[in-house]
Amino acid sequence: MFWEDKTEVLVVGAGPVGMVTALLLGKGGVSVRIIDQEWHTAAHSYACALHPRSLALLQQLGVGAEVLRLGRRLDTFAFYEGERRRAELKLSALGGEFPFMVVVPQDAFEGVLERRLYQQARVKVHWNHRLADLDPESGTVVATIERLGETAHGYGVPDWDWTVERTLQTRAEFVIGADGHNSRVRQVLGLAFEQAGPVEAFEVHEFECEEDLENEVRVVLDSATTNVMWPLADRRCRWGFQVPSAASGRDFPSKERQAIVFAQDAVNAESRQRVEKLLQTRAPWFRAGVKEFDWSAQVQFERRVVKAYGRDRCWLAGDAAHQTSPVGMQSMNVGLREAQDLAEGLIRILRQDAAPDVLTAYQDRSREEWFRLLGLKRILTAGAPADAWVKERCARMLPCLPGCGEDLGRLANQLGLAFG
Secondary structure, three states: OEEEEEEEEEOOOOOHHHHHHHHHHOOOOOOOOEOOOOOOOOOOOOOOOEHHHHHHHHHHHHOHHHHHHOOOOEEEEEEOOOOEEEEEEHHHHHOOOOEEEEEHHHHHHHHHHHHHHHHHHHOOOOOOOEEEEEEEOOOOOEEEEEEEEEEEEEEOOOOOOOOOEEEEEEEEEEEEEEOOOHHHHHHHHOOEEEOOOOOEEEEEEEEEEOOOOOOOOEEOOOOOEEEEEEEEEOOOOEEEEEEHHHOOOOOOOOOOOOOOEEEOOHHHHHHHHHHHHHHHHHOOOOOOOEEEEEEEEEEEOOOOOEEOEEEOOOEEEHHHHOOOOOOHHHHHHHHHHHHHHHHHHHHHHHHHHHHHHHHHHHOOOOOOOHHHOOOOOOEEOOOOOOOOHHHOOHHHHHHHOOOHHHHHHHHHHOEEEOOO
């Protein structure tokens, strides 16, 4: 074991939130190091739909045009029950430079961010590096990091596994945990969650359609389940079907999505049967057809937020701090706003001698946002203009809204809803 290096900020986790945090810090002249236990960026397009506010932030970082080129623009959120279209949200009503959403493959999005991080700040992502421990020491934090390597075992056809090749240490003035739902930073800090609801399980299927799809997200709210269809590029789409939690025995998958089943002949036929049955009962309006499967997965989500975003010199951002239903894609998009807020706070502390309570204020703002998103404080209520169908599903609408901050209220108002 030896001292490998020093840095002002160590970012743990090289997903979108972690890389945006590192980009903003580098842009502000802060030295930053970023590690991730995976061996490269995410391999699939899972859960990567960008809200208008996120697109504005990416434009500031100089990657907006490339993300737009790689993604698909979506203008409308439509709500269905059976064959009937019950309500809709027009993102154009939000105004601004980006009055729409963009859905983009996560591997492509992360690739854009990784390249920009190196071009702008000469910062390389240290893949295959796993955080083991954090130890506060003399106004800094000593991070113990394990460098991972592959090793083969067994006879004939070898099995490959990850082993610790080397143990390193890095001394940082601050550590940011952007390392997802199973955050090691959160575990080391011992930060607990406030729960806002039961576990929700989803089957996710991505496949190629036989016909083109419109540029709108469609949410199916039947009497018992919430389901969502995201149109993708090249006649592809991603469906998420809510299922009883007992039907999904796996926790939220890692970035490599080890719970994912890739398309094979037998899997393809089984998935097709399963999806066609679900579509027939929950979305009979879907007539684009099922041509070829890319992958399927079972995932679980909890509606929760940490009781504290961190302490002293170690802080969380993104999915490490919260989780909610995937329908409105709120968790990652709010995480990008947290990345901006946290990076700006650290720049003020490191470059402008601001007091450390800047980070406490970051925590307070973030928790206030999530109290509203999770319905823990201000409740979403239906006003007189709301349709009777919307009124009946008022509480279930909240995690379906593709926005945060002021946009959340504006979207709710389109449905005749407001925060009381």
